[in-house]
Amino acid sequence: MMVQAPEELRGLLTDLLGPEGGEAFLGVVGQGAPTAFRVNTLKATDHRAFELLEEEGFRAEPLRGVPHGYLLTEEPFPLGRSFSHFLGNLYIQDPSSMLPPLALRPAPGELVLDLAAAPGSKTTQMAAMMENRGLIVANDPKVRRSTFLSFNLMRTGAVNTVVTLLPGNRLGRLYFETFDRVLLDPPCSALGTVKAAPEALRWWRRSERLSRLQWDLMVSAIKALKPGGVLVYSTCTLMPQENEAVVAEALRRYPVELEEVRFEGLKAHPGLTSFQDLSFPQEMSRAVRLYPHEGPGEGFFIARLRKTSGMKPPLERPGGERLPLVDSHHPSVKDFSKALADHFGLPEGFFEGFLFERAKELRIFTPEAARLSYLNYTHRGLPLARPEGPPPALTTWGAQFLGLFASQNVIDLQDPMELLSYLRREELVVSDGLRGQQVIRY
Ligand SMILES: C[S@@+](CC[C@H](N)C(=O)[O-])C[C@H]1O[C@@H](n2cnc3c(N)ncnc32)[C@H](O)[C@@H]1O
Structure with missing residues (x-):
């Protein structure tokens, strides 16, 4: 079904994707997203997880480019109600949403900050990549969303996490130059999610307001990162104002540089170096854009930044509390x-x-x-x-x-x-x- 989009949005999509790309994008609006999941290697090997899943009647095929990622091909009843899901053997997650942790590559023993973490798709993935060692501070100020985050961390058996409920812009001062890696997956206008959420077609006008929040969170994330550490910035929107513009401003004002993000076997495009009257540095092509009409997942933008030197510490650092461990x-x-x-x-x-x-x-x-x-x-x-x-x-x-x-x-x-x-x-x-x-x- 081709969706009727207002002229202004059509123009925007044409500028972003070209006339054919814009039409292809509108062609997938509301078509529904396939169910994808990731085997939680903290609980099961892929082989073991599949034995139980198949006994429950599910069939799946591997997702390209994502270790332990699968696309369901037969779903006799909702996967979220399966015993495999209850046991935490798997996590239901959009295929593109599995990519930012792969770009960040957190390792066992590291200190990691997930600055906007709920409901925890990427936190649980990182906990598994870190083999349940080191520490992830998983932060989200929305109380209700953070209860899902906590539940998902328990279900998946993550030991290496602490959940905080702070506005993300406070973490840079609290944890000044503390973390080896930071994931920033902030609120966005979600234009990439139109397959499952056609209402997202109406949200792109929020870009300007959201980009101010995204910028505050970006500054906080850079401050929380150790010199030499890696930050991944990801959104599920196609809007350059929320993606390249935020990253370009970080490159201009802070000691960070862009590193190449590439995923084997996935259709992706380089970050934009210009859009309408905006222009971005050439190295923005090291970031990636994925489009919902070109693969099984949502549209996503992913940039990987490395902090090149230390910054001036804040005059005052909030104290915080040690855990009685x-x-x-x-x-x-x-x-x-x-x-x-x-x-x-x-x-x-x-x-x-x-x-x-x-x-x-x-x-x-x-x-x-x-x-x-x-x-x-x-x-x-x-x-x-x-x-x-x-x-x-x-x-x-x-x-x-x-x-x-x-x-x-x-x-x-x-x-x-x-x-x-x-x-x-x-x-x-x-x-x-x-x-x-x-x-x-x-
Ligand atoms: C795109 S979602 C994160 C999805 C999550 N990373 C995942 O993979 O499951 C953005 C999150 O930002 C949170 N958020 C909203 N305002 C925030 C703020 N000021 N600081 C940090 N997080 C915020 C929202 O509650 C929401 O859970």
Whole structure:
């Protein structure tokens, strides 16, 4: 169906994409986006994830250019209601939205800031790329959206995150030159999302207002980045005012330079060096643009910047609070960590190298979480157990996390019928002699 777009928007699309590109773009408005997902390598290998998915009746094919990314080809019921999804084996995510973390390349052990993180598609992807090590400060000031972020972090078993609820422009001062990598995926006019959200055709007029917010967040992101660190700026809009213009201003005013972003096997275009009466530096061609009429995903803009030198520190830095974290030998947690390790037969020294907070729940963290102070934080680490024991009672997330490593007090279901009857809450026949909490595994 060809959509009727107002003249002004048609003109804009023609200037951006050429006459044929503009028509092709309007041709996909409202056609719906295919369901894509990423296997969460913190919970399952691709092979293991597919065994269960296929038993549930789903079929999928690999997405080009995205490791662990797949496009559903058969969806007998919504993937979001599957057992695979509940277990956190996968994350439903637009194919183009999987690209900014690939451009950022966060590594295990690094300190990473995700400045506008909710609902966490890219945070959870980065947690997996970092093999659950190092730390991601995942920030989003919208309380409701951040509850989805926290839930997604628990479902995917991310231990290496702390969620804060701050306006992003405050983070540059709070975390001046702290992070190895920063992802800035700010609010945008979302013109690239028209396949699934035709109403986005009306939002491009918001560009001017949004570009002011994007600029404030860009400045904050650059300040939070260590000299030599990498920043990825991404949006799901095609509007140059929110993309190239924001990046060009950063190149002009701050010590950053653009690095090449390329994705093997994907149709993409270089960033623009001019648009209508705007002109941008030649190196803008190192950024990429993806268009929704040319691939399975949304339209996206992705630029990778490296900070070339240090900046003048702020006169005053807000304090923030340290988390009350202790290691597994600390008197407040040692009985619990030992009881959990003994009860579930965890590998020797399993809890070495993690830190804990003993509050209403026993939470587990990576050591890097202790290196920073936080303001207005909510979710942090992974809630592992309720320490009312010993032995402590595992939370659902704790059971999913530890269950992968447990060697005793585990009930391994043998076939799909057993799994089905368990999911229907029918009685399980188990061997005698089992005591205390059991992890059910399939
Ligand atoms: C494009 S979405 C982020 C999507 C997310 N990165 C993901 O991949 O799941 C932009 C986010 O910016 C957040 N936001 C709005 N105002 C903000 C501000 N002043 N500072 C930081 N984030 C803000 C919104 O709540 C929204 O969740």
